[in-house]
Amino acid sequence: MNLVTTSLKQLAEALRKRQVSSRELAQAYLERIVRLDPTLGAFITTDHERTLRQADAADSRIASGTAGPLTGIPVAHKDIFCTQGWLTTCGSKMLSNFVSPYDAHVIEQFKAAGALILGKTNMDEFAMGSSNETSFYGTVKNPWDLTRVPGGSSGGSAAAVAARLAPAATATDTGGSIRQPAALCGISGIKPTYGLVSRYGMIAYASSLDQGGVVAPSAEDLGIVLNTMVGFDARDSTSIQRPPEDYTALLEQPLRGLRIGLPKEFFSGGVSADVERAIEAALQEYERLGATRVDISLPNTALSVPVYYVLAPAEASSNLSRFDGVRFGWRAPRYDDLADMYELSRAQGFGPEVKRRILTGTYVLSRGYYDAYYLQAQRVRRLIVNDFKSAFAQCDVIMGPSTPTVAFGFGEKTGDPVQMYLSDIFTISVNLAGLPGLSIPAGFGQGGLPVGLQLIGDYFSEARLLNLAHRYQQATDWHSRVPALASA
């Protein structure tokens, strides 16, 4: 079975028809990981024995005729999801010794569905980064060009799927951490509406923005995985209770009459020419499919980055206080007293980007600065939400580039945090509004590197977004292109 060209949906069918066993599938993927991952660095942890045990269990379930759509399918999980008995590091030295005693809700859902845990994927430390360069476990290479970043923070998941080391991988998105690496790695990725995927067991970065999602080659595969991943969880107070939805139900719906909103702020400079060309071509494809363009405006787009870099660090500074060396995680080997233990453990356990955000967050919450920064940012966040509200009165979906440029080189932006932060300019506002967003491959730009098209929908419009993406993917083949490395 050719793992490079077979979709998750086809793998599932082959499993059900007993053309392949889950054990064979797991072995084949693990073999690819052994062969290719030393080059990519997409995984932090694999555990062949454990995965194969799960595969055997899945095979008996398939044999007994009680298999679901994901039974026997290996799925890689971002190392931000607590996984019982597995090292769960969040890409940090701080948790380099943390074996989770419990499963995140997301992991529970996959286990119940009979999916295998293929491994835990690399990520920016505590999901803070846009290039996967902040991981304690080393950088992840972009499978399309090993000198380029895969994007972040879900760089490991995106690179793994792009190189077909996994048929799908979980990811999380706080400011673009699913859509941006999906775009840079030439795969599909969806961030659902805030509250659809439980945050229980998903290590918190910025609680009001964090949302679990998935990356896979195609929109159809995203829908299949999303069906398992989404679900109400009483242990997450922000989890939304609504009737279960089949995210593959609308896939084939025609696009006639679709109104695509194009925010002028997404197209007015700041986007490189190659990306702009690819996006324009994609829009023309949509027109051929029956859609029309509507010019819209999201006037506060430029403010989304500063607002994000006030709110996310504020929440992070508090969320990361539990990493104090007292109960779990890294503790400095030598210290004089309690304060010293705190200081040294955190100084040694956290990397520079995490420290930068903790400091920023601590600052904006401090007495005398709170109103000017935190409160003000919350007010602007409200304006951004309203921008989207007015926009969706005029159109059915908003489209634009996922990122301003194709994948950049290692070290290119590490010296200038603000430049790094600006690479998320098109994705951040979606998190601030809690809306669903999707990135799909839309051709190639400079250096033969993938370009991502972003689709932003109204709340709970995931099935519709996947429909728009699927129709496009039926008309194009960008999503089935793989980097040379994957076919090697």
Added chain:
Amino acid sequence: MDWEVVIGLETHAQLATHSKIFSGAATAFGAAPNAQACAVDLALPGVLPVMNRTAVEYAIRFGLAAQVVIAKRSIFARKNYFYPDLPKGYQISQYEIPVVSGGQIVVELEGLEIPVRLTRAHLEADAGKSLHEDFHGLSGIDLNRAGTPLLEIVSAPDMRSAAEAVAYARTLHNLVMWLDICDGNMQEGSFRCDANVSVRPKGQQAYGTRCEIKNLNSFRFMEKAIEFEIRRQIALIESGGNVVQETRLYDPDRDETRSMRSKEDAQDYRYFPDPDLLPLCIDAAWIERVRNALPELPDAMRRRFVSDFGLSPYDASVLTASFDQAQYFQALMHFVQGVAKLCANWVSGELSAALHRDGLEIRHSRITPQQLGGLLRRIQDGTLSGKMAREIFDALWSDGGEADTLIESKGLKQISDVSTLEKIVEALMAAHPGQVAEYRAGKEKVFGFFVGLAMKACGGRAMPFLKTGWLANEALPFLGHSCSPAGSF
């Protein structure tokens, strides 16, 4: 100079929920260290808080009792600071919008009703405990208490003496137990008070600089600590010094307060709304449901005891000092009618003393209201003297049973026919002709002599006759002399 004392109290009442405020772990006191700390309490990576509905309901109950405003929408905030027994590195509390604001508590002190305004009451999670002994230079952390729900009740600076502060604290203590939202156990830390104390020259409007006193884990210590602090502040100012705003710890062994930390050391807690919790929304229907389930409140019951039973305000307030005692009294009144004062005396007298002696709560009393009622009926109808009743009470207390059975078996049954008694009196008179003569000659003192003899002869079993003045009005008059009523017995 004349000084005026200004005191405000911050009270932490541990809410008596079965599980913690944001997790499902148990809250029972006394478990092995860390046996009652789940993943959420340990603040493992990825865990999230979920609000305990009962804790909110208890806050509403308190709010209704103290006639406060219950916020339709209140916000949980994070109070950020590092401490080993604070696993998340922040405490979930309420800051800008608490669940309860305003209201007042009426405090009774020496017959006066003193209203004390409440500023607010908010829900928050307790921290764990740091244990600094027994670990050879290290500290132990017990997170069993981490996440226990607290209602922090903040009073206005309305109290003007240590006695008022204690009276307020006692009233609040009674109220939270009355509402069954807190077990009130001060030794176990279920009810903790901090006092903000300042002094100012009488007549001055502006408040003086205050100090916060912590570690007031009994009412006695609270009174002593506040009194010490008042003396300290006055002496300091009068000797030309200034009170420094600080937190002070009361040391009961030395009966003094000591500086713990000054305001300059006060941390910036960087409060902000907790993004893991939605705003707490309480609708009118919920409030109504809680209101309908509310017991009669101590204040109302006290007034009713005065109007319905004719008790003095003092007796009524003694009886309503606890819900269980008031319930006991009301049950007792079912078994013996029309002698509320007698019942009140026995509940707050003999019964209280026996409970206290044996270290029992009234709900575990060894004598039920029915048993006590049986006893008091025999006092009411004159069968028993006070002394005999106490004897029966002791027997009931130690061995159980019914008052009437014990009266029978102990031969304490009263002589109830007049003829028997008349014979006794005649015999006495016959045996003491001299005294009879003296009495007839108008020597009234001799009356008492006969009463004493009569009581002795009856073995105390003639109370109904002696008490109702039989001897004076029926027996002795035939001696041809009017005499004083027998009330003097």
